[in-house]
Amino acid sequence: MTTLRLWRLFHRPGRRDAAGRTATLATVAFAAAAAIFLTVLGGVHAFIRRASPDRTLGCLLDERACAPGALEAWLHRLADPHDPAQYAATYVLFAAFACVLLVVPFVALAGSAARLAASRRDQRLAALRLAGATRAQVTALTALDAAGQALTGALIGIVGYVVLMPAIMLLNFQNEPFTAAQLWVGVPALLATVAGVTVLALVSALAALRRVAITPLGVAARQTRPLPARWRALVFVTVLGVAVFALANMQLFAGLSDAMVYVVLFAMFALPFALVNLVGAWVVAARARAKARRPKDAATMLAMRRILDDPKRAWRNVSGIALAVFVAGITSATGGIAAMAAPEGTAADDPMLVFTRDIGTGGLLTLAFAGVLAAVSCGVMQAGSVIEQADEYRMLMLEGTDARTLDRARFVEVLTPLATVVVVAGACSLLLMWPLFAQLMTQPGSIVMFVGGVAACFALVMVGALAANRVAAGISVTGLRRDD
Amino acid sequence: MTNVTNTANLAHTGAAPAPRPAAAYHPAGAAPILAAEGLTMDYAAGLAQARRGHAPTGTMPAATMPDALQPLALDHVDFQLAAGETVAVMGPSGSGKSTLLHALAGIITPTAGAVRFRGADLAAMPDAERAKLRRTAFGFVFQSGQLLPELPAVENIALPLMLAGAGYRQATDTATLWLERFGLRALAGQRPGEMSGGQMQRVAIARALAVQPAVVFADEPTGALDQTTGREVMGILMEAARGTGAAVVVVTHDPNVAAFCGRTIRLRDGRLDSDGPGPAPTQGGAR
Helix, strand or coil: CCHHHHHCCCCCCCCHHHHHHHHHHHHHHHHHHHHHHHHHHHHHHHHHHHCCCCHHHHHHHHHHHHHCHHHHHHHHHHCCCHHHHHHHHHHHHHHHHHHHHHHHHHHHHHHHHHHHHCCCCHHHHHHHHHHCCCHHHHHHHHHHHHHHHHHHHHHHHHHHHHHHHHHHCCEECCCCCCCCHCCCCCCHHHHHHHHHHHHHHHHHHHHHHHHCCCCCCEECCCCCCCCCHHHHHHHHHHHHHHHHHHCCCCCHCCCCCCHHHHHHHHHHHHHHHHHHHHHHHHHHHHHHHHHHHHCCCHHHHHHHHHHHHHHHHHHHHHHHHHHHHHHHHHHHHHHHHHCCCCCCCCCCCCCEEEHHHHHHHHHHHHHHHHHHHHHHHHHHHHHHHHHHHHHHHHHHHHHCCHHHHHHHHHHHHHHHHHHHHHHHHHHHHHHHHHHHHHHHHCHHHHHHHHHHHHHHHHHHHHEEEHHHHHHHHHHHCCCCCCCC | HHHHHHHHHHHHCCCCCCCCCCCCCCCCCCCEEEEEEEEEEEHHHHHHHHHCCCCCCCCCCCCCCCCCCCCCCEEEEEEEEEEECCEEEEEECCCHHHHHHHCCCCCCCCCCCEECCCEEHHHHHHHHHHHHHHHHEEECCCCCCCCCCCCHHHHHHHHHHCCCCCHHHHHHHHHHHHHHHHCCCCHHHCCHCCCHHHHHHHHHHHHHHCCCCCCEEEEECCCCHHHHHHHHHHHHHHHHHHCCCEEEECCCHHHHHCCCEEEEEEEECCCEEEECCCCCCCCCCCC
């Protein structure tokens, strides 16, 4: 039997098992990731078009391709200090930066979805091996599953991108709203996104499957995984200390070439995220270990042991919030710049004022997208996790555990890592930004924006996780006949 | 829905009570703590209702299909259990053994009939109260998969105590005593994935008995073990239950396991086939 036939055998209509449910979740995650990515890409595309003399990409890349007279008119605009065109290239740079920032949670979400696609298949795949399927067939079956879900999700994501477009067209940048033509990324970009999401899912699923040895006798019994090593914390503290020192002594960078200055700037933005990624699983495990030493009730004990069972999974569930915290930090700093750049009496359409205001709006938009990505990622992963635990929790309910205790255990299982990551990411972000933006970040507006942004993302992720808990818990307790 | 109504529904839909091939055995001189009367379970009707009303489990209406097409999982079964009594439930696969155990423990509500624990009708209790009863008055030992894989042995045993309101320190101290009693002190920090099948079942027994239950329900507790280990596990279960005064209901296919019990009931096609003193062990079995 070919792998494709096997795959069709398992994908007949009417499947409502756990694997089918996780497949739906994974598809939703792929769809959300693709829709948000395309929307942000649409923004970049719009700014590129606006930065082009005749509003075509060809003209931006090659002046000879410009429409007759367009280049001259553009140069004339650039010479006018009251024309916002002078900032057009900077808009493209900032939009691209936001896009790069969002690639991280996008890849994380797609990876989570792929892992979800590959999970809950142990039993079925082991049974297939017992029935004579080869390891290659079993691997290909999982890869097909993940790729199929990614493809479906990405196609739904395109629909989501088109549906979101009218809302984005309401936004004003450079004192004018976006048009559909500016936001439309074109068919090649859509195809590339669909292919990219599918390939990403395929790679992630195969990587996830490599860690599970599926033999005809099933998968190996769960063993204690080593907790994240302490060296991560040591490296984190050392690098953070060096970075803070360097940023506080900017004269060290005097005399650097322009290219090196850009490298330093990029490092300044990338460093907090890299550092928190390095230490995330360790710090979540450390917090859970401390709470597991003397848990205050059964729900806390269950939650902490679940976290310690796989701290990396717990960290991955909430890692999206770390980026959202950094974006909130950058947004609050830029908000401060906007406030300082608008002395009294400045005209409302002053290009500098419009530019700084747009940076603030862009920052908030990036923050909103980062928050939504984090919430979807957390919700999907948590729902998958609850479905995975269904048998254990069902057994606990048979033994008389009340649903409220289990709900609380699931809640604490998300809340503890989430709060830990927000505190660490927030502190890390402030420490690194302080030497540069101390003046900006002490303004009440900046503080409100930072705290408000973090709180909003925190709430969004919590709502995502709670909704996922409710839905998944409802699914997992529906009647199963377990008689002789 | 009360049991009276259930029985009335059953009669109304034409599913006449079947003849009772064996009368329930009542141990002389002992007042029952758990009593079942006319227990009937029709999964087909329950599933049909669940599809209509999205009810996962619950009180189920009478059968709507002919018995020949959809046999009842339990067919008017009477059962009584005295305090401290040990009973084996035997019968071929699909005879209704586990269904009976689940109905007696209040995990499922029968289509008709009543289960009374110390005189209180389980079906009349709110779900939360039934859950509390299972948590505090009943203990459970299943064939496997009962222990939480994330928790070390000591916390697995402490869990029901904490669910009943005990603090962590108190619960783990009690759990440690149970581990010592079963010679498993060294396993306190081990997780189920790091234990053998026999060790896991011992921990599961300790967990079931830690709350000092009135009744322990064991569903094929030695089903995944070899004969020698199974015998050891049964010996530990019975001795510990005797020590705490708990009654034991064991579902099993194995006459050697049944031989550990003072009484054996046999089910066939959901009906009580026989009820009387336990069988003699087969060769190699022990009592």
